Amino acid sequence: MAVLLLAEVNNGELAMDATAKAVTAAKALGDVTVLAAGASAAAAGDAAAKIDGVAKVLVAEDASLGHRLAEPTAALIVSLAGDYSHIVAPATTDAKNVMPRVAALLDVMVMSDVTAVVDADTFERPIYAGNAIQTVKSSDATKVITFRTSTFDAAGEGGSASVETVGAADNPGLSEWVEDKVAESDRPELTSAGIVVSGGRGVGSEEDFKIIEALADKLGAAVGASRAAVDSGYAPNDWQVGQTGKVVAPELYIAAGISGAIQHLAGMKDSKIIVAINKDEEAPIFQVADFGLVADLFEAVPALTEKLG
Amino acid sequence: MKVLVPVKRVIDYNVKVRVKADGTGVDLANVKMSMNPFDEIAVEEAIRLKEAGKADEVIAVSIGVKQAQETLRTALAMGADRAILVVAADSVDQDIEPLAVAKILAKIVEEEQPGLVLCGKQAIDNDMNATGQMLSALLGWSQATFASEVDIDGDSAVVTREVDGGLQTIKVATPTIISVDLRLNEPRYASLPNIMKAKKKPLDEKTAADYGVDVTPRLEVVKTSEPSERAAGIMVGSVDELVEKLKEAGAV
Incomplete structure (x- = not known):
């Protein structure tokens, strides 16, 4: 089994906590290849290579991947999909934007906000605002999953995975980034704060x-x-x-x-x-x-x- | 421009959800059902576009059980012009997966040729957050998810999106699919005269087979269980007692 994990990369920087938690979940499924994509992603790829349990890192750098627009990012993932049984990501807003698009392009279902891995085909996820937990078994050839990071511990650092570069897919050119309004704060990030x-x-x-x-x-x-x-x-x-x-x-x-x-x-x-x-x-x-x-x-x-x- | 708005019939958001004792699902018998709250926001936005002269016709679509007709009547009472019901399930316990819903919607889009599809970002039953993105993929269209502000201008749309870090604004080519978030607008209530009028608005009834779409689930539901319960806590009488308890627990 081989797993492709879309790393969370913001402005060239790896979101370590979210990515390392998704690695913990993904390790249970097979060898983990991390994909770091962005206008600049090499530094993020180097950081991801140090996460324990990562076998390989793919770095895709292209202007079209700069703001995690769904169409070029999904096209990139689909161009790599053939080698993997599972395509996964931490359940961030970026991944929730991209992964269902990837799944539909592959003609498979997506499993969002997965909280536990039962086996390679079977997963638990909350439904009805967490008032019920559903165990689902996928019959799809490729499993496309986002992991709810709050339920997994972050994988440690100390790995030294190999890093390769891959080319971006053709940008369909359907959307363009205008601006981000991001509040600067010295406080810890909400999803990883103690x-x-x-x-x-x-x-x-x-x-x-x-x-x-x-x-x-x-x-x-x-x-x-x-x-x-x-x-x-x-x-x-x-x-x-x-x-x-x-x-x-x-x-x-x-x-x-x-x-x-x-x-x-x-x-x-x-x-x-x-x-x-x-x-x-x-x-x-x-x-x-x-x-x-x-x-x-x-x-x-x-x-x-x-x-x- | 036509605007297509998919709406889902779900358990009312105020109802306490109960897992069936045999683990086969959630108890939906004799439970109040309503339009998915995010879809109400999508319907409202579509109607506002029509009122602003940017849309000519608003078409509501629902895919599921026959009773989803009621949900479509709600959309018509809010101001949608006509509705399409696609019966794809016999039982309320059968949830049609986003991939199958997106495939049926793609066929309807081919027939109706809307310039815009406005949908809720997620349904509050399966919480999958997928249908809009999947439809966009199948059509090869642009997508703008989690919208809190929408400005349609001819052959493009400028959309502000709610993302983890704050807000992102993107410009997408039309036709496009916009999935709406909570703060886009406040949906109106249907007035009694409009509810009466809605009964006379056209509602076409179709089946999944009419569109040649196989709705067989890709995900088999093995079981549905209760989430783990938290142990009961204690009430404290003062801030001082709270500080003491937190220190004892090693929390601060």
Whole structure:
């Protein structure tokens, strides 16, 4: 069995955490070849070669691959697909954009957000916002999979895989990149942070989200938000934790002013320790919390910030 | 320009999902079903394009059980002009996979020649997040997924996408497929007069066989199980007690 793994490459840099977690999942399926694609991807390829369990790295550099546009990236993967039984990627927004396109071009189904490998054909994945776990067995010749990174540990470093270059496929030229609006932050990345502090509708405004951020900064944590908070404009979309946002499983998750809709729980209930602060004692978030505090978050969160650290 | 909007009938997003005791799936008997929330956003966007004079006709399509007719009537009541129901399943327990749905949609696109397909980014039942991308692949069209802003301008569309790092804006050639995210718009409620009017709007009924598409699943569902439950936690009385517990647990 041979596995092709699409590395997560952003502006020439390897997203090590997401890629190394996908490598852990992929290793169970066979020899792992990592594909690093981008306008510049050589450095990312060299970094991927050091991940334990990677047998080979393919580097594809071309201007058309610069912004992970789905059409040229999918065409590249399809041009390489013949050598592999499995084509996999970490379940990032980039991969979720590209991999179903790859699957349809190969006339196979995609399996998204896989959380466990049972055998080479059989996988577990959450459905209904994680309220059920489905075990599916694929009859397709090539398995196309995205792995939910929060359920796999990152593979270590210390490998020394060989690195080869491959050419890009013809760019169908259907789309072009215009701009990225990426917030610069010194905080840890949400999906790999050890601690996440999240705010919900109860926070009430963008200004008041600063008390959530202050607690996060005191703990060296990432900041998350519920859909309600993002929809209300209190927090940017890339902070959203939940069924359709990011799925996180930190050591400690602190939810303040979040009621706990099932769509939010889907994104954080695998956290090791969950703390809920909410003034409504009936809030469903308390049913998944290890430690619950019925309190006004505007008093409790600043007090917590002061007393911790 | 015609706009095609695929809509899926799914369990209502407020309903508590229960796994069947025999592990064969999720209990959908006597459960409230609604239009997939992301698809409602797609329908709303299509209607707004028509209201803005950028689209001439909005066609809603649903593929699944016969009862999906109700979902299509909802789309018609919101403002879609006509609907196509493709009956592809006998039982609500039979989910038609995104690949098969995309193949049927590709045939409908050939017939109807829309300039734009607007679809939800994922269905809240199988959470696969695939149909739009697959349809785009089968047609050889451009794709713009997870849209939070859409600007159609003649032979191209500028789309802002919600991605892990923030927002990405791309320009795609039309015809194109746009999959919509939560913050694109707020769908309207259908008014009672519009619900009445929707009953008279055309709704064509077809089958998967009419399009020559085999809907046999590629993924066999071996079993469906409950997720692992979290052990019950404790309530603390004060911030001080919380700090103490977190320190005991080694969490801070």
